[in-house]
């Protein structure tokens with residue numbers, strides 16, 4: 001019944017469009033042609049004049065040649081000096097470079113946000129040039145359009161919002177989504193990144209403002225995987241927020257109500273999924289920054305029927321596995337030693353549990369993929385959350401964390417118990433790897449890092465993966481100075497390498513799902529796979545390493 005209702009709505013939306021174009025003949029005009037900014041591909045456009053200059057998909061600004069200006073009714077609307085796209089970028093970069101931002105310092109540098117503003121304005125007026133700049137300077141600007149700066153952008157989005165980008169589906173739109181999807185101008189969409197804003201990086205519930213993360217992720221799809229920017233769609237599903245500060249702010253752009261929960265919440269997400277897959281049956285949907293409570297449930301709900309994945313659960317796991325395998329290599333050990341690694345994970349949310357689940361499967365595979373191997377692999381992990389070490393004594397244990405709860409007797413023999421602190425766990429376990437996905441800045445305190453000096457590995461790995469910068473469990477300086485020069489370090493947001501003296505550099509690697517999700521999307525798109533399987537993710541992780 002609801003299907004019939006939705007299809008009727010979609011059909012009537014199409015009829016409205018058709019009617020509009022009959023009444024207003026300029027809505028469907030004979031297309032005219034111009035060349036793209038690269039100058040070698042013709043582009044058909046139905047628009048004219050200022051409408052073209054205000055459309056970032058088509059606008060080339062001062063790079064429109066005089067003949068194009070005549071053909072498109074642009075003569076007189078631009079300064080007369082026709083620029084090459086290289087000259088345009090040069091002019092833009094002079095302006096941008098004036099800020100002389102050390103982008104790697106992220107939001108701790110006040111200019112990072114100014115840089116984001118300049119890039120965002122370019123994105124709004126000329127997408128081709130925006131992506132050219134981003135691709136040519138990806139190392140410098142990824143920390144601006146993505147973590148860490150995007151975190152600051154999301155926190156301030158209601159103030160920074162100028163032009164809309166992407167689509168917003170809210171709890172108020174129930175029953176309307178099937179027709180709403182036809183409001184998006186592109187007939188083909190390859191990639192959607194959707195968030196409900198409930199856990200943006202390590203910054204908590206940012207409500208509707210979380211759309212910034214979906215935009216940032218899609219920027220990387222375009223820049224890193226070459227996805228057509230006209231075929232990406234950032235989406236915010238606004239079911240309210242439980243962030244009281246936002247609810248009290250009259251300038252907050254989202255629904256000023258508490259989050260929907262339970263069946264009401266699921267009904268909204270179901271309706272959204274049905275709508276987007278009806279209009280774009282081949283689209284891939286990346287779920288991003290949903291609070292753990294929903295991340296796993298929604299993944300299970302859709303993963304066998306829809307082309308979707310959860311980046312925080314699955315993308316992060318892939319990158320972490322690549323890092324864990326890389327650590328074994330860097331320790332000079334054979335790869336078959338991976339299943340022997342002792343791994344302490346701080347954080348049992350969508351990311352932490354996603355990582356231990358996938359790492360356990362990788363270990364089991366290396367041990368022959370038997371049931372016994374799968375069972376024994378779990379004993380390589382010690383998972384610590386806000387309440388300390390998780391054991392089978394834990395009350396109301398999260399079902400996703402349950403397989404990794406340590407047996408209490410066995411823990412006792414190691415000098416540990418339910419709720420043992422992180423420092424106790426590190427001291428007793430002497431892990432090869434200490435991995436942080438807790439969202440708690442500074443969690444790897446001096447005491448914890450001192451304890452890691454007792455690691456049984458000559459080269460322990462420290463992965464402080466929480467974002468943005470201030471949420472990292474420790475900085476590389478802290479790690480190298482306390483644990484010693486002989487460590488492997490990676491962080492979720494970028495840090496500078498550390499000068500260890502005597503011409504030695506302590507490498508600060510980045511362990512972020514951005515190294516994987518563009519490839520997962522592109523691989524799915526090219527292979528035409530109808531779902532995103534564990535095998536595909538595993539293959540991606542192994543290639544990434």
Ligand SMILES: NC(=O)C1=CN([C@@H]2O[C@H](COP(=O)(O)OP(=O)(O)OC[C@H]3O[C@@H](n4cnc5c(N)ncnc54)[C@H](O)[C@@H]3O)[C@@H](O)[C@H]2O)C=CC1
Nearest residue numbers: 201202292348349350351385386438439466467492512513
């Ligand atoms: N580097 C990367 O690619 C990625 C990083 N992340 C980061 O991971 C962090 C966590 O993300 P989610 O798992 O989705 O969040 P979440 O909120 O679901 O989980 C956080 C977990 O940390 C635990 N925790 C809180 N305080 C703790 C403490 N003092 N000691 C030990 N554990 C503590 C919580 O109990 C919970 O289990 C965020 O900062 C996020 O930015 C997430 C995905 C990818």
Ligand SMILES: CC(=O)C(=O)O
Nearest residue numbers: 201289312467512513
């Ligand atoms: C990187 C990422 O997805 C996160 O911090 O949530």
Ligand SMILES: [Mg+2]
Nearest residue numbers: 201288289312
């Ligand atoms: Mg995320």
